[in-house]
Structure formats: C-alpha cells, structure tokens
Amino acid sequence: MVTAHSKPATWDIFCKVVDNFGDAGVCWRLARILQHEHGLRVRLWIDDLAPLQALCPAIDGDARAQRVENIDVRQWTVGARIPDDGAVVIEAFGCGLSDEHVTQMAARTHPPLWIVLEYLSAETWVDEHHRLASPHPRLALKRWFFFPGFTARTGGLLREADLPARRDAFGPEQQQAFWRSHGHTGAVSPVLKLSLFAYADAPVAAWLTVLAQGTQPVVVAVPGPSLLPAVQAVCGSAPHEGSALRRGALEVRLLPFLPQAQYDELLWACDFNLVRGEDSFVRAQWAARPLVWQPYRQEDGAHQRKMEAFLGRYGAGLPPATAAATAAFWRLWNGGSGDMVTAWAGLRAAAPDLAKHARHWADQLAAFRDLAAQLVEFAHDKVE
Numbered sequence: 001m002v003t004a005h006s007k008p009a010t011w012d013i014f015c016k017v018v019d020n021f022g023d024a025g026v027c028w029r030l031a032r033i034l035q036h037e038h039g040l041r042v043r044l045w046i047d048d049l050a051p052l053q054a055l056c057p058a059i060d061g062d063a064r065a066q067r068v069e070n071i072d073v074r075q076w077t078v079g080a081r082i083p084d085d086g087a088v089v090i091e092a093f094g095c096g097l098s099d100e101h102v103t104q105m106a107a108r109t110h111p112p113l114w115i116v117l118e119y120l121s122a123e124t125w126v127d128e129h130h131r132l133a134s135p136h137p138r139l140a141l142k143r144w145f146f147f148p149g150f151t152a153r154t155g156g157l158l159r160e161a162d163l164p165a166r167r168d169a170f171g172p173e174q175q176q177a178f179w180r181s182h183g184h185t186g187a188v189s190p191v192l193k194l195s196l197f198a199y200a201d202a203p204v205a206a207w208l209t210v211l212a213q214g215t216q217p218v219v220v221a222v223p224g225p226s227l228l229p230a231v232q233a234v235c236g237s238a239p240h241e242g243s244a245l246r247r248g249a250l251e252v253r254l255l256p257f258l259p260q261a262q263y264d265e266l267l268w269a270c271d272f273n274l275v276r277g278e279d280s281f282v283r284a285q286w287a288a289r290p291l292v293w294q295p296y297r298q299e300d301g302a303h304q305r306k307m308e309a310f311l312g313r314y315g316a317g318l319p320p321a322t323a324a325a326t327a328a329f330w331r332l333w334n335g336g337s338g339d340m341v342t343a344w345a346g347l348r349a350a351a352p353d354l355a356k357h358a359r360h361w362a363d364q365l366a367a368f369r370d371l372a373a374q375l376v377e378f379a380h381d382k383v384e
C-alpha cells in the first residue's frame, strides 16, 4: 500500500488506445489535474502517442520519454521497464497490466495502490460497484474499481478547478475572437450555432439536409476531418479545413481537430453541441449548453442502455414534453427510428427549456467533488 503518513508522490497512469481519442483524452486530462492541482508527480504510460499529440500538439509523437506540462509521458511498449517507486497505479479502462509488471508490484515491500478507472455510465448499478475491491487470484494484491458518475456515491467527473470560471468568462467578445481565429466571421444571433462531433454512423447527412431546408440561419462547426464525406454529400463542394460551405439556411464551418483546451472554447461558442464517446460528452455538460450525445457503440447494445440511463437522469428535471423531445432526437441520432424533420423541430422547440436546464445540470454536477480530487482522497484513505 501507499507508504504511511505520506502523500502519494508518484502516480502511474496506464492507457491503451483502443481507438479514437477518448482513452487518451481522459488520461491526459486526469494526468494534468493530478499534477497541476494536486502537486503529484505523474507518469502517463500510453501505447500510442498519435491521439495524444492531436489533443496536445506539444507532444512529440516519436519520443519514448518526454515531459510536457510537467507530466512525464512514456511510450508504453511491450517489455517497457516500469520503475517501482510509484505509489498509485491507475489502470485506465481496465486496459490490462502485464504479468511481469503485476508480479513486480506484488514483490514490493509496499505495493502500490492499484486502481482500475472505469468507463462513465449513468446506470444505477454504478453506485454499488464504485470503490469495490477484487483480490488478485494468485498474488497478494487487490485491484480497486473506481467509477466516474453522476451521483454522490460515484467518483464524479473530471473537472478542472477553474473550468466554470473560464467558461463563464468566455463571453460574446471571446466567442467572436474564437471564430475569427479560425478564419470565420463571428456569427451572431439569430444565427443558431452548433458544434458537431459524432461517429460516422450518425444520421449526419439527413440532419444537415433538414437544417439546410429550414428557415433559421444555422452554423454547424465541424472539428476534424471524420465527417467530411457527410458534409460533402449535403453541400456538394469538396470540403477542406478552414472552408465554409453553404446550402440553404445552413453554413458548415470546417475546423481543424482542435487542441483539447480549444475544443472547450468551441463548445462555449455554440448554442447547442453534438458530442460523442465519453470526454466530449462530459465537456458538453460542463459547457452548460444543450447537448445531443452519441455514446460509443458496443456490440451488446450497452451503449443504448447507457443513453437511456442518462436520459432518465437528465430528463428528470425537465418538463415532460421537453424530456420527450430530447429523448426522441437522441434515439434517432443513435440508430432509432423516426422522422428527422419532426425530431429536430421538437428539439428546437425545447431549446429554451433545455438551455435553462443545461445550466442547472452543470451547477448541480459541480456541487460534487471532481474525479481527480476523489481519487486523491481515496488514495489517502487506503494508506495503512
């Protein structure tokens, strides 16, 4: 366990990139908060530096070891030598530690505290599973399961201490400057501004078509290249980063994949955000703006259960018609049946309620301790 009477000094975070950016995104955010706000020495072990470099351009995609923002970033290769001075090991998303590494941990006089950081879910069973331990089948080691979540009985959500203040200080002037810095004019009301980050199987083209055919001028900002085929299908011309394409009431603004901090600014500069996976989903909630979520698809349909569980919690504070309109659009966005024109009209009509609720929801979540602080407290509790 952690050495008695001492703050855990070195934390090792292990991250395997399954696909996309979420694994790296969550681990990088956690590493930054642990280092910058809790003064810990953090080593982030990651098996693929490319997504991390996209989130943080200061990262060298080839370096085996580097220090960026005061975090030691190490390539986690097969056979990598893991120093045995770490007080806490975070196994992100149950990514699996090698037998050799686990044996080395067990052989220490004070084995590190081994925490499996799980995926986020609003399902009720999370409350019961948070902070449970599972003994290693052969060695004198325990793994502790730590669940992020939306209730006081879970580990909470990642949140930088200054995030709400930075968000609230990002007013109209900053928003205009944001758009201008990406080569676009600052769209002002009554133009509706939306950001779009989704998997390629979302009905993006059908939705953009409905927007184009509407009467309200709409800007849709699309960071990164993954949805360009759908944009091209609707707007016709060959899209490239930095360009703005128009059809009817719709203007699509193509942005580069933004560094993580700038992605927050995009969310704050928009009236409505379409997000996916885990980390952008959480950031959209902190943005205190209405959102549409596309969970990461899982074979067994677990993503649908996650979506319904979240809708249940989120919708509980909404007028029933607003909750129903929200659920109808989210379900359609996630492979359900329905008519896009009707679903979008319903969501638009719900926008004033949703805007109020989004703020209330963010404030309510901010009343819980954030995930990094809870991890630090947990590590202290386990000192023997």
Ligand code: TRH
Pocket (backbone or CB within 6 Å): 018, 019, 020, 021, 022, 023, 025, 026, 054, 055, 119, 197, 223, 224, 256, 257, 258, 259, 260, 261, 263, 276, 277, 278, 279, 280, 281, 296
């Ligand atoms: O990239 P994702 O689809 O990641 C997913 C999920 O995390 C999923 O749960 C996991 O199992 C799977 O990966 C392997 O979506 P997510 O979680 O939103 O992560 C995206 C990260 O990228 C997040 O940190 C926000 C960041 N981002 C930027 O920094 N700039 C951008 O321009 C955009 C669009 C995103």
